[in-house]
Amino acid sequence: MLHVAASGSYILGSPVEELERQLADYVGVRHCIACSSGTDALLMSLMALGIGPDDAVFVPDFTFFATAEAVARVGATPIFIDVNKENYNIDVEDLARKLEHVRSHTEFRPVAVIAVDLFGLPADYPVLRPFCQQQGLRLIEDGAQGFGGAIGGMKACAFGDIAITSFFPSKPLGCMGDGGALFTDDDGCAELLRSLRVHGKGIDKYDNVRLGLNARLDTLQAAVLQVKMQHFEAELQAVEEVAQNYNTLLRGAVGIPAVPTGFRSSWAQYTVRLASQAVRDNVRKALENNGIASAVYYPRTMSEQPAFAGICSLQQPCPVAERLAQTVLSLPMHPYLREEEVQQVANIIVSKQAPAAHARCSSGCTINNKIR
Numbered sequence: 110m111l112h113v114a115a116s117g118s119y120i121l122g123s124p125v126e127e128l129e130r131q132l133a134d135y136v137g138v139r140h141c142i143a144c145s146s147g148t149d150a151l152l153m154s155l156m157a158l159g160i161g162p163d164d165a166v167f168v169p170d171f172t173f174f175a176t177a178e179a180v181a182r183v184g185a186t187p188i189f190i191d192v193n194k195e196n197y198n199i200d201v202e203d204l205a206r207k208l209e210h211v212r213s214h215t216e217f218r219p220v221a222v223i224a225v226d227l228f229g230l231p232a233d234y235p236v237l238r239p240f241c242q243q244q245g246l247r248l249i250e251d252g253a254q255g256f257g258g259a260i261g262g263m264k265a266c267a268f269g270d271i272a273i274t275s276f277f278p279s280k281p282l283g284c285m286g287d288g289g290a291l292f293t294d295d296d297g298c299a300e301l302l303r304s305l306r307v308h309g310k311g312i313d314k315y316d317n318v319r320l321g322l323n324a325r326l327d328t329l330q331a332a333v334l335q336v337k338m339q340h341f342e343a344e345l346q347a348v349e350e351v352a353q354n355y356n357t358l359l360r361g362a363v364g365i366p367a368v369p370t371g372f373r374s375s376w377a378q379y380t381v382r383l384a385s386q387a388v389r390d391n392v393r394k395a396l397e398n399n400g401i402a403s404a405v406y407y408p409r410t411m412s413e414q415p416a417f418a419g420i421c422s423l424q425q426p427c428p429v430a431e432r433l434a435q436t437v438l439s440l441p442m443h444p445y446l447r448e449e450e451v452q453q454v455a456n457i458i459v460s461k462q463a464p465a466a467h468a469r470c471s472s473g474c475t476i477n478n479k480i481r
């Protein structure tokens with residue numbers, strides 16, 4: 110950071126180029142284009158694919174708002190897809206159903222899927238990739254939370270025709286402000302993204318051949334990220350250990366996040382499922398009383414967002430996503446969480462499950478009511 114400060118060169122330049130090379134090599138793709146945020150990266154990916162009005166883009170109903178916001182921002186229509194109830198990622202069977210619905214009941218042209226690597230777990234790409242290919246749909250990977258994840262030997266942000274990530278501080282690889290990146294194997298697409306990043310530049314930024322954005326990554330943030338990359342694998346191993354500890358302590362008491370065989374999560378969040386919204390509120394309060402932060406990602410599905418009220422009549426139900434919005438809770442999760450801290454969090458959560466467990470006798474009646 111001092112080196113950048115002393116250089117007097119704060120926009121792009123070699124620190125950004127070095128970082129891009131490093132990130133592309135890490136992911137195992139030809140090109141990385143660093144940019145200003147994950148949201149701008151999503152926007153640029155849609156612009157690069159020429160997606161706009163009359164196009165339908167399929168996005169999970171259970172995600173951060175930016176995934177669907179970017180689709181609507183380019184004038185296309187997001188169609189919300191339900192998710193898997195144990196790993197929270199897009200449900201490809203529901204995608205097939207809703208794709209069929211859009212084809213047979215609307216005038217929209219289905220063009221792309223944005224799959225989200227929610228909470229650090231890659232989406233079901235072994236199924237999604239061939240599906241999108243067969244159906245003529247482009248695949249964008251929203252790896253904002255997924256950087257560092259993998260399926261077999263293939264890293265997150267290598268699965269989409271274009272993939273994006275975010276360096277927002279709370280993401281697996283966070284910087285000290287806003288930042289993001291795009292990944293692609295396509296040379297032409299990479300060039301287009303570099304143009305879109307700087308006002309649709311041609312030969313230079315005063316030769317403007319298309320409408321773009323100002324969406325560069327700050328050089329200072331590239332310096333921060335270069336240092337953080339040196340510790341990234343160690344941090345991934347540390348969060349994996351935290352997740353295993355949570356799994357051991359919480360299995361059976363609450364719904365723990367499922368990781369399919371061969372998948373690696375980067376554990377952006379460790380998110381459990383509680384029996385009901387009331388139980389969740391109780392657990393949150395108990396944690397808070399002990400000075401422990403927790404968060405609800407996400408309290409509303411995309412279908413339930415006021416900003417999408419105007420397109421709600423186009424949507425089909427997503428019951429799993431709705432249920433998750435009522436019952437999920439994300440627990441403290443970072444590489445420097447100590448074992449006894451994990452134990453303390455787990456103890457509080459397990460203790461708050463006990464009344465519900467006791468309330469049920471073997472025949473299914475509720476003995477608590479009779480006692481009262």
Ligand SMILES: *Cc1c(COP(=O)(O)O)cnc(C)c1O
Nearest residue numbers: 146147148173175176253275277
């Ligand atoms: C954080 C996030 C984004 C947006 O990234 P920013 O860098 O905050 O703009 C997009 N999609 C998902 C799934 C995210 O979690």
